[in-house]
């Protein structure tokens with residue numbers, strides 16, 4: 577049935593509910609039998625999620641792109657307000673932006689941004705408070721582990737205190753960004769000023785201990801090896817065994833345009849085959865994650881739809897005006913309408929379900 581006989585062994589294993597090992601994970605990336613790999617991932621996904629594919633109605637807000645981290649893969653950040661494209665949003669501007677979205681059914685705001693050189697923790701808290709006061713029903717999914725660490729440094733508070741204050745202000749859950757690839761080798765080249773992989777995981781654990789759910793991501797398609805990808809997934813799998821606090825895993829396909837990494841190392845980004853492999857291997861390896869998102873903003877809508885046959889069960893959301901990928905050259909697709917997402921799911925022969933951030937069903941199509 578499989579052109580790569582190794583896949584027979586893996587298929588038997590997953591049918592018995594056994595865990596794929598580190599070495600087997602690496603070997604899965606090496607297979608040339610893409611269809612066989614997708615078949616196994618699809619089997620694993622259908623066992624967990626049946627025929628359902630989720631999406632949500634959300635809006636991204638990136639309050640500022642001023643950032644002290646200067647990550648080499650990022651086209652979004654600016655050093656100071658004098659630079660072209662640099663910006664910061666006031667709380668009033670954020671509220672004004674969200675108002676028509678909420679009136680049109682938006683259920684979630686996804687907030688991530690730069691580590692602003694001057695903003696205080698209070699400024700970030702004011703954003704959450706302002707949104708909660710104006711839109712009490714809106715779920716606020718905000719700030720990555722990287723931002724939590726920054727808030728702790730600039731305020732002198734512990735991570736636990738930072739989490740408590742954000743929860744009090746109205747934070748509902750935490751997005752999965754900033755994880756990149758946990759390997760120290762990769763981080764030294766990509767993002768030497770950013771917190772370590774260990775610190776990211778330590779903060780995610782504390783977030784879960786405080787009762788908040790979070791997501792996890794992996795930025796791939798640059799300098800990382802297959803071993804480094806599996807190391808990343810393995811560390812996430814171990815933490816999920818411990819806390820059960822991750823909702824979804826989201827592979828993020830690297831977009832090189834306008835980044836230092838492209839200029840320095842001439843990196844071209846991933847290919848369609850690799851994008852599908854990452855979705856499929858993540859689905860097979862992360863046996864304790866219920867949801868794998870095919871993030872259409874980075875994959876493109878057509879490949880994200882195809883990924884629904886390679887283990888993904890979530891297309892993320894209507895998104896609207898995501899800026900991180902847009903600045904890195906992906907200019908064609910900045911928002912998706914509900915009929916468009918429903919059509920992508922239906923023509924993939926799956927059942928579209930609008931969900932809230934925590935995967936409760938809002939509407940079946």
Ligand code: V47
Pocket residue numbers: 649650651688750751752753754755756791792793795826828829830831832835871874892900901904
């Ligand atoms: O942390 C930055 C990545 C992340 C580039 O939790 C890039 O539901 C590709 O985390 N090419 C932010 N990727 C986005 C993110 C996310 C997105 C969707 C859903 C969720 C969720 C989280 O984007 C950053 C970084 O890893 N990134 N620059 C780039 N040039």
